Amino acid sequence: MICDKPLQTVTKTRQKFYETSSKLFGELLQRKLVIPMSQRAFEWEETHVLEYLDDIWSTFLNGKCDFSGGTTITYKECDTHEIYDGQQRIISTLLILSALYGFCSEKLKKKFAKIHTILYKQGCDEPTKEQKRSFSSIKKQFDNTYGIDEDEDGFDEDMLPNISCINPSDAFALTSVINHKVKPHNELYAKETSNDDQDKVTFRCKCKCNVKNSGEEEQCTYSTSRRADMMKHISNSHKIDIPRDSQIYEAYSVVCYFFEEKRNEIINRYGEKCWITALRDIINFILNSSWFDVKVCSDYDFACQEFDRANNRGTPLFAFDIILNKIMQSDGVEYDQRLIVHEQWGQKIKRQLYGKNGTSVLEKKYGQKLFDIAIQLHNKKCIATSRSNEPEGCDRISMFVNGLLKGSNILGNINNFFSIYEKVNDFMNEIMNHNFIKIINYSGKKGSLDWAFIHFILQISYIKDKVDNNLLDLVSGWYIRRRVVDMKFIPFNNYGYGNVMEKIVAHLYKNPEYDYKKDIMKLLYKNITTNKGDFITKFNQTFHKLSSKDKTNVLKYLELKISRCNDTEPCKYTLEHIYSQNKAKTDCISENIVNSVGNCTLFEGENSYNGEEGNFSLKDKSFAEKRAAYSTSQSVITQKLDDDKWNGFDDDNITFIDKRNKILIKMIEKQSRFWIDINKKHNKNEKILGWLNSDKYLYEA
Structure with missing residues (x-):
């Protein structure tokens, strides 16, 4: 029950926890603005900053309307406004003003003295505890980094930017930029x-x-x-230090480059005076015609709720942003510990989760999904990807944060979580390098494989502390049958697969000795053609319709199975037509025959290690001419073409293709029977099939 009171009474007691108004950017900066620790660091990259600059510049040029900087959400406590949405745009606008101010002559700077009051902190308002610590930290770092001249007193409070960033890296970067201590890249x-x-x-x-x-x-x-x-x-x-611990430095350089290009363009076309006029006008435009819709919240919880909803502008919020925000909101975390957690969390994200080139793998679907899997492993709660947006799926982050905050060792819990992520990442690399997965994963990219499948395999690997190669073999057999014979692929995201796999993983959490492979085998067995005769019939009907890549992968699968080289890197085989397609057209041979598996084999490409030039060199040669090259191939399938039973192939190729077609289909059918061990003899009744056809799973027993 929601409430004992009538609905009408409840409605009357509701309160409005916010006020809205439109403010010029200069007016907005006159407020005591703070970016709290719960907010992410400045993260706009070059593309985001350029889009924002283009919006401002195009609006300025059209001369018809004012510029709208969008909505900002703040939480007001006493005279302090904590920014909960819009900090990326506000900081970017501050960087734009700082860059434009740098282009001004001393005479023009005097005219725009107002900019100084916008860029730098004014007055002597009583600073908060966080601001005092931030100022002390910035002063120490500033004086140590840039030194103090004999005629200077060092860093002073008047040099602080007019917006306080509790994030140490951003606070120092913004201070350095507006005090012109860092050279933008356009000067370098x-x-x-x-x-x-x-x-x-x-x-x-x-x-x-x-x-x-x-x-x-x-x-x-x-x-x-x-x-x-x-x-x-x-x-x-040149021994010039280029700081990279905050994205603000890069953003400032992008802004400076943008306006340097505009300056050069205007000067070259219209002269120096026109640039000075344009500079004056664009500054006036930002000061007097740039508006922000400000929503001021009077209730902290309401402000946090608005933060969670405000995910439709700028860089999207990722799970690690939301998690940090929830940790910083928690009443159970002391201020000093929040500082440490904030710093450690940021360092972990940057050091362990970013690629070598500085781009974040977490901002890609691959990285986000790995992160989500690590969260579920930390929670010991598997959620199928098909249910990720359901209430139970959405609640996984709150459950995760509660787990991190449990006990007194929050940093230890965070370190434990990142160790889970690292291990999951290692398992992912191992899985993607498995030969059978390389066959299934057509593009070779992480994330192109069905993610719902990877979602479960990674959790199983973590629980068992190893990648189960037999499981990957099993799934690849199912995939070949499903993709080739039935010409379709039902993803694991399907409820029929996802819900059962979720239960299998949940049972494995409870009992690590549970024989999960049997239940996975049972699940996959239900959705494929298992009858040998039906398989052969369907294979003949579908193989010639497959793409060249699909045909190659079917043969690679068979090659790996019969050569038993699962642990070694196979040659980069390409598809070879024994009886060439060009000759078939000339001889008016059916495409179905030429593209059947009986006329296809594998041959090394140009990078093969046996010295062959690759199948391109064979082209339209006869079988007799190709035979010597086939005999030296590393492929077992191709080597067998040198057997005496293929003598006379050129004289009656259609008959020989049909003969080889039947042999290969039977081999593929046998090798892909993942539900039994083909190396063991089974009773005619194959009792295992009786269990596979039942409706019960082991975890239900």
Whole structure:
């Protein structure tokens, strides 16, 4: 029951916990703004910043309307406004003003003295406990990093930005940028686009270098097509430190590049005076015509609720953002511990979950799904991907956070979770390198395989502390039968598979000795053609319709099964038509015959290790001419073509193709019978089939 009171009474007692208004950007910055620890760091990358800049610039040029910066959500406590949505846009606008202010002459800076009051903290409001600690930390880092001249007193509170970031890296980065202590990238190197090819970019170093045996300096001549190489060159050759611990530095450089290009474009076309006018006008536009819709919340829980809903602008919220937010909201975490947790969480995300090139694997579906699997493993609660949006699935993050906060060792719990993630990632790499999975996984990319299947296999691997190769073999046999014979693939995301697999994993949590493979075998057995005669008939009807890639993978599967080389990397085989397709067209032979499995085999590509040039060199040669090359192939299937029983292939190729077709189909049918061990003799009744056809699972027994 929701409430004992009548519905009408309940409605009257409801309160409105927010007020809305439209504010100019300058007016918004006059408030005491704080980005709390529960919010993610500044994460806008180049594409996000450029989109925002393009919106502002295009609105400025059309001269018809004001610019809308969207909605910001704040929680007001006393005079402090904590930003719960919109911090990426607000910081970006602050960076834009700072960059434009840097382009101004001293005369123009005096005219726009208002910018100084927007960029820097004004007045002597009583700082909060968090702001005091933040100021102390920034001052110490600022003085140590940039040094103190003899005629200076070092870092002062007036040098603080007019928005407080509790995140230490962002706080220091924003302070360094608005005080012009960090050179934007456009001062370090030039970015040039080819006139012939707009996609071809060259980066040229702008730095000076010392001439050998001389005290003079000359322009550095280094250039490269890769920005990463340029950054490395500047750091190593010119000893210029390029900070990368906050995305704010990169965003500021993007802003400076944008307006430098606009300046050069305007000066080249209209002259210097026109640029000064444009600079003055764009600053006025941002100060006086850029509006933000501000929702000020008076209730903390309501503000947090609005944060969870505000996932439709800028960079999407990921699970690790929401988790950190919930940890920071918890009443059971002391302030000092929140600081440590916030720092450790950020370091773990950056160090362990980002790729070598600096891009986040978590921002890709592959990384997000691995992260979600690690959450479920930490919870010891498997949720099928088909139910991830149901109440039980949506509740997994709250359950996870409660688990992290249980006990006094929160950092230990966090470290334990990331160790789970690392192990899951290792298992993922092992699975993707398994030869049978390489056959199923057509594109070779992580994440292209049916994720609902990987979802369960990874959880089973973690519980058993190893990847079960027999299970991967079993699933690949099912896949070959399902994909080739039935010409369709029901994903594990299907309720019929997902719900049963969820129960299988749940039972394995309770009993690690449980024979899960039998129940998985039973589940897969129900949805395939198991009768040998039906299999052969369907195979003949479908194989010639498959793509070249599918045909190759069927033969690779058979090759791996009969060669018993499951633990070694197979050759990069390609599909070879024994009787060439070109000759078949000339001789008017049916495409169904030419593309049947009887006329297909495997042959090494150009990178083979046996020295062959690959099947392209065979082309339209006769079988007799190809035979010598077949005999030296690493493929067992292809080697067998050198047997005497294939003598006379060129004289009656249709008969021989039909003969080989029957042999290979029977071999594929036998090798893909994943529900029995083909190396063992079974009774004619095959008692195992009686169990497979039943409706009971072992976990129900």
